[in-house]
Amino acid sequence: MTNPVIDEKKLIAQEKLNNPSLLRTIWREIMHDKMALGSLILFTIIVLSAYISPLFVDQTALTRVNFLNVWKPPSLDNWVGTDDGGRDVFGQLMIGTRNSLTIGVAVTLIAGLIGLTYGLLSGYYGGATDNVMMRILEFLMVLPSLMFIIVFVTIVPNYNVFTFILIMSIFAWFGKARLIRSRALQERELDYINASKTLGTPSFKIMFFEMFPNLSSLVIVNMTLTLANNIGIETGLTFLGFGLPAGTPSLGTLIAFARNPDIIKNKWWVWLPAALLILVMMLCINYIGQAVKRASDARQRLA
């Protein structure tokens, strides 16, 4: 029997094939699910047109009031008509989508960071720390957060887009923190954490550089699903008049026109496209999110 030569490169390649990266599994899962693939393509088109088209559209022309062109129904010049100031609705739709998406992503990231830190701290230390932190979290979760956001939005001095993002983020991380904490609690019992502790690695390093990578798929799944939710909350608040400050149009700004009975029925082209666009985006993001969720859990995979 010859002594087998261990080809390290080949082994690693084999290992990679057996355990594909999360990104590769997600891709495989999406390719396998026609609805998810369709959603991904549609969503990419929406995102690209929302971020690229404002570069070609004359922004000042979009905000200029033109009284000769008020409430025009859809035509070749204005694809989805004009609003009360004669402004092109299609251009506003694109800019609104861009703003809503940017804010949704920003809130998701900030809330994700807060939730991650809180959950990791609570789960990693466990015991009394965990107990206290969970009681606080339980309390925060029962607050009527929509009302609190609206109150904050009205009383905060020099209110702008950044304060709005912060206010929304403050109330968006509770669920995430609880989810991450429950996984971190299981993780801390595992050997690699104990080994690290024995070696004297600082807790901070264990939490963020050793524990976090093992929870990352959970975080990615949760963030995809909450992105849709956050866009919904932002447009909803703007619709009520407590979201984006005037001057920063969101999809909610266009839908807010529907609060007038005359507009909702006779000038439907102002608000209906925006409402349907949000609906389509929500469905797309959720379909992609479901595929990502399946990819992160081997038992649920279709591919």
Add this chain to the structure above:
Amino acid sequence: MLKFILRRSLLMIPQLILLSLIIFMLSKAMPGDAVTGAFMSNPNVSQEQVEKIREKLGLNDPWYEQYGRWIGKAVQGDFGQSYVHKQPVTSLLAGRIENTVLLSLFTAIVIYLLAIPLGIVAGRWTDTWADKMIVTYNYFAFATPLFIFALLMLFLFSFILGWFPIGGSGNIRIDPGSWEYIVDRAKHLFLPVMSGALIGTYGTIQYLRNDIIDQKIKDYVKTARSKGVPEGKVYTRHILRNSLLPIAAFLGYEITGLISGSIFIESIYSYPGLGQLFLQSISQRDFTVVTALVMVSGAAVIIGTLLSDIILSIVDPRIRIE
């Protein structure tokens, strides 16, 4: 059992105190106080007089004394005066609360009437066409934002088809108590309730379907089958007993969703309830009303979760051990 209820109720007290403290701090941060609202617009009252009234009302006292006075009165149901409506906040709320309770109650009833049968069908006949349709419907319910769904319902059924009134809670000229009055109220309630309920089913259907699928393969179900219990009875007598009880307990948690939902629904259907009052008051800077509304909603949610936990502990004794 009693010990658990007592301990859980005691936990509620610090929550309520903390909530009231936060709300009090917020109300202090809101621009204007009792005096500015009542006298600032009056040119006959000088600055010194305003200061004197402030001193007399105790608005220059340290915050903890003011908080003590406010909470003492709030416990007795006195939330002060509304400057816009010129009447006590409590009577203002009392006039509106009936509408919101009615709306939330019917929404909750319709949610359960829809979700429980659908969840059972989806869980019992997994992977049939019926299950696939229910899962798809549930997916839409989960993904659709409430305010967009409500707007589309209003647009379609009230404006395009004209089947329902476009807003309000009822015609005030119809004599209350008559049959016509009830029909009129129901007509005004139908769309708001349906908008909230049709997409509010998500959690219940999802939970019930997953739970029934989990229970199906458990040993007690196998035992029941092997001793010859008919298939229908396996579900009604054995599985549903285990799966349905927690649903009853989630009712308290539903309150949070119903409260934030009522803000959107009441605004879209111009339905005169607490949610609409909240939005109006905050636009008109009527902050005593805002403070009272946030406090009442917060307390409702805290009491709701307390009820849920107590029902759960009665239903599932394992929870009590903790």
